[in-house]
Amino acid sequence: MPNEFPWQALLDVEVVNNKFYSCGGSLIADRWILTAAHCLVIPNEPVKSVTVTLGAHNIAQSSELNRKTYIGYNFARHPSWNANTMDGDMALINLTSAVTYTQYIRPITLANSSEPNHVNDNVTVAGWGSTFDGSLSGSSTLRKATVPVITNNECKLTYGNIVSDKIICTSGKNYRGTCNGDSGGPMNYKGSDGSWKQIGIVSFGSTEGCQKNHPNGYTRISSYSSWIQSIISPSSSPTTSTKIPTTTYSSITNKMTTTRPSSGGDQTSAFLSSSLISILLLIICIGPIP
Secondary structure: OOOOOOOEEEEEEEEOOOEEEEEEEEEEEOOEEEEOHHHOOOOOOOOOEEEEEEOOOEOOOOOOOOOEEEEEEEEEEOOOOEOOOOEOOOEEEEEOOOOOOOOOOOOOEEOOOOOOOOOOOEEEEEEOOOOOOOOOOOOOEOEEEEEEEEOHHHHHHHHHHHOOOOEEEEOOHHHOOOOOOOOOOEEEEEOOOOOEEEEEEEEEEEOOOOOOOOOEEEEEHHHOHHHHHHHHOOOOOOOOEEEOOOOOHHHHHHHHHHHHHHOOOOOOOEEOOOOOEEEOOEEEEOOOOO
């Protein structure tokens, strides 16, 4: 259903050599987007700009009335982020202007430090990532999957001791779960009262593919709730923040609005030191910005 998740964000991250990394994210406050650290901290590829789209459903339709575009001013990654262990795979993007909340754009409540582990609970993940192995592009429409949370011990059978208490996993059975391009998106849990909260961030999957019935890994938000609040509080001054250049925002926004959804650039998975873990990025090479 369009705009079912009004906090869902699409991130277009421009790095060097005219490449764009497509990731997901979530709106958590009027100037803050939560995403995965690996979407913004890419080895030897410094971030040049971040364009955040909110209120979108079909990103191939630039005329969507509910859609709004915002620009990232800076971002803060969690200080413990480690691509070898997946620890701290979390980042916050500070926007240049405040988001105006509407029926179609509003923030999601985050899990706090006392959140249960949700084992055997069903959660919903959503994104514009690939819908099948071998796809060279993401989905034009926002897609969702409802999947069960599994124990970390079960997840370790696939990924080993990289699965710490700060990671939460879902089953990949029945070919359901996240895929390339879904990184950074929210793991949503619907409570008995009908309200939603975000309990995880899409982090990693299997290098063997998205349709091999392997689990998916997420950053467990309850393990980092105090850090998130310390960053987004008005008085904070994070030492891990990185300012994003501002010289190409206008041309970037125009380029992404007109050509990004239909571009069929190369898709690549960034592999970690573990042979079984793949970061779920979607990489689009689109040529020079005019």
